[in-house]
Amino acid sequence: MEVKDFEAFVAVAEELHFGRAAARLHISQPPLSSRIKQLELELGIQLFERSTRSVTLTDAGTRLLVPARKVLGQVKIAENLAGAIAAGDQGVIRIAFAGASSQRSLPRLTRAVREQYPGIELQLQSQTYVYTALEKLLDGSVDLAFARLPTPHPELESRVVEIEEILCALPESHPRAHEPSLSLADLYDEDFVSLPSDAGSILQATMFALCVTAGFRPRVSQVAPDSATVLALVAAGAGITITLSSAMPVQQVGIVYKTLRDIRPSHMFATLTWRRDDSSPALAKVLAASELILPTPDLSGFTMK
Secondary structure (H helix, E strand, O other): OOHHHHHHHHHHHHHOOHHHHHHHHOOOHHHHHHHHHHHHHHHOOOOEEEOOOOEEEOHHHHHHHHHHHHHHHHHHHHHHHHHHHHHOOOEEEEEEEOOHHHHHHHHHHHHHHHHHOOOEEEEEEEOOOHHHHHHHHHOOOOOEEEEEOOOOOOOEEEEEEEEEEEEEEEEOOOOOOOOOEEEHHHHOOOEEEEOOOOOOOHHHHHHHHHHHHOOOOOEEEEEOOOHHHHHHHHHOOOOEEEEEHHHHHHOOOOEEEEEEEOOOOOEEEEEEEEEOOOOOHHHHHHHHHHHHHOOOOOOOOOOOO
């Protein structure tokens, strides 16, 4: 049996008139009559009692009407779902996030998407470092990632959603804790708390590059697996570190954050990043929502690297 068979049967059963049923289906009456006869032959049962005056359902036809309506109802649901998927109103978007900036921006984005597009399911995957999120994006494990510039992959496209200032974090008991700003060159003899050098952290690489540019290699006294632990160790007096303004809410007790004079770059750029060739309508809807809730900040005066 085909869907058209169910449609023909239900139309005749509800109209109890072949002419009206044919008009409802936008076909002529003879093909409809032929379809019903063929359906009765295939099923081996009579569905209608016909006379020159009336059409009525047989007992078998009456019993078949309920499941036939259910079939058509399920077909309609499938058609509506397919249309919603094609329009981007239904779908699954996998989002990778890492770092303090994403922990602030991510809830705003997910809330907006769930309010505007409740049919889009968001699957969130936490990563320790940004580079891991980019790897997952490249291999197709996720569809969207919170990352940072630079994104050295031509197959990826990014949009800046936040400007993060590079800061120095010190224990609040540090002798320089009350200075309004610091020169990185003056910190050459300090102990540093660092992320692992082999983890691929953009922040860790930036810290080392800035120190080398300032004329020294940082003396790492302790290594921590993530930024939250790094800041906790700084607050405990284990050393100082280079961090970002977005990380300040992570650790507030026992720690101070100072701007650094004469460093280049002085900022980093948090982004939303996706594959250029991803034509998912649902992703397009999520990106559209992100432009409203996480607009691109004013980048004039900044060097994008």
